[in-house]
Amino acid sequence: MMQRTAAFLCALLLALPFAVQAANTAPAQGFDLGAMLMGGKLPVIFSALPQEQKEALQAEAAKDGSTIEFNSDGSTTITSKDGSVAVQHPDGTMTYRDAEGNEGRIAGAQWPDNELTRLVPKPDLTVATTNTEGDRIFAALFANPSIEQLRAYAEKVKAAGFSNNVKSEEQVAMGMKLFTFSASNADGVKVEIFSAMGTSGMSLEKAK
Secondary structure: OHHHHHHHHHHHHHHHHHHHHHOOOOOOOOOOHHHHOOOOOOOHHHHHOOOOHHHHHHHHOOOOOOOEOOOOOOOOEEEEOOOOOOOOOOOOOOEEEEEOOEEEOOOOOOOOOOHHHHHHHOOOOOOOEEEEEEEOOOEEEEEOOOHHHHHHHHHHHHOOOEEEEEEEEEEEEEEEEEEEEEEEOOOOOOEEEEEEEOOOEEEOOOOO
C-alpha cells in the first residue's frame, strides 16, 4: 500500500510544476518526495495557492482520472481513480486511505494506538510515516535515527516479550552502517527493526 500511495503522490507532485507553469504564474518549485516521506512537509500548501493555480492543478489531476477538492478548513482532498484518498492538512502534513480502507500518515506522523502498537514500547524516535493494514500489519518509518538509538529500542522491544527467534545483525556496506533486528513474541507476532540505505523503520505482523 505504501508503495502505491507514494507513487500516487509522486505523480501529483511531478504534475504540480507543470500545472503552475500552465497557469502562467511563478516558476515551478522543486519537490523532494523522499524528504516528505521521511518527515518533512510539502513546500506548498495547496489550499493557499492562487485560484488560477488551483484550477490548473485540478485540470492536471483530471488527466489521470483524479480529483482535487479544496476545502473550507484549509485542507485539500486528492482522490485517485482507484479510490485511494490523500488529504493535505492546513499544516502541510498528509494522511491517506487506500481503496481497501487501510490508513496511514505522511509527514509529522504520531505513534498510533492499536492492538499491534500496544505490544511494544512507544519509540523515543521521530516517526515519519505510519501504515496500518487491517489488524494484521503495522509499519512505520523513522526520521534519521542513529544505529545506537535503533539498537537501544530493539532491546526495549525484546524486553517487552519479543524474545523468540531473535536475529540481530550490524554491518557496514558501501560506507553505510546497516542494522537489522527481528524477533517474535509468544503469540507469534513478528517484529522487525531496520536501517538500510538511508531508510529506517519497523514493522509488526501477526502470524497468518
